[in-house]
Amino acid sequence: xxxxxxxxxxxxxxxxxxxxxxxxxxxxxxxxxxxxxxxxxxxxxxxxxxxxxxxxxxxxxxxxxxxxxxxxxxxxxxxxxxxxxxxxxxxxxxxxxxxxxxxxxxxxxxxxxxxxxxxxxxxxxxxxxxxxxxxxxxxxxxxxxxxxxxxxxxxx
Ligand SMILES: [Zn+2]
Ligand SMILES: [Zn+2]
Numbered sequence: 102x103x104x105x106x107x108x109x110x111x112x113x114x115x116x117x118x119x120x121x122x123x124x125x126x127x128x129x130x131x132x133x134x135x136x137x138x139x140x141x142x143x144x145x146x147x148x149x150x151x152x153x154x155x156x157x158x159x160x161x162x163x164x165x166x167x168x169x170x171x172x173x174x175x176x177x178x179x180x181x182x183x184x185x186x187x188x189x190x191x192x193x194x195x196x197x198x199x200x201x202x203x204x205x206x207x208x209x210x211x212x213x214x215x216x217x218x219x220x221x222x223x224x225x226x227x228x229x230x231x232x233x234x235x236x237x238x239x240x241x242x243x244x245x246x247x248x249x250x251x252x253x254x255x256x257x
Contacts, residue, residue: 107202109181114156116183118197122147123246124238125199125208129223130215132165136173136182140220143199143210144185148253152195158183165189193253212241 105122108115122145133142157177162170169189175182184197199208213219213231225231230241239247 105202105204105207107183107197107205109156109176109179109183109201111176111179111181113178114154114158114176114181114183116152116154116197116201118147118151119153120148120151122197122199122208123194123250124212124242125210126212126214126236126241127210128214129217129219131218132163133215134218134220136163137198140223141213143205143208145197145199145202145208146194147197148249149193149195150253152184152197154183192250193257194250212236 105118106116107118125143125145127141127143129141133144134140136142158174159177160172160174162172165171165187167189169187171185171187171189173182173185181201182198183201184195186195199205202208210229213225213229214236215234216225216231217233219225230236242250
């Protein structure tokens with residue numbers, strides 16, 4: 102796969118993803134609705150080692166239902182949210198907000214989660230699995246991605 106690139110709205114922050122995301126999903130939880138100002142977020146989970154970023158960013162820690170919290174990282178100039186890290190898991194991954202990819206149309210969610218809080222007018226695609234709360238990645242991620250993650254954890 103050719104590297105995927107992306108960045109913020111003002112162009113000062115640019116990133117490059119050297120390998121395909123491990124998995125991409127749409128999250129309909131109320132936290133994601135609020136921080137995006139939209140109906141849901143599209144999140145691509147990627148290996149930290151595959152992610153290169155240039156430009157000044159800031160971050161803020163926000164609460165999650167688990168109590169562990171998560172950090173959202175955004176452009177220091179225009180405040181576009183670019184990626185986040187959840188503290189509940191210590192896996193060597195981070196999550197890119199997929200709307201920031203230059204070619205976001207190449208990224209398609211492989212699952213819809215937290216559909217309990219989904220906006221009532223949104224219609225779920227029939228060919229994509231959906232979950233009322235979080236998903237079990239062993240049931241949703243491609244085997245290659247599970248294998249890659251296991252390797253990353255073993256080496257971390
Ligand atoms: Zn910016
Ligand atoms: Zn969410």
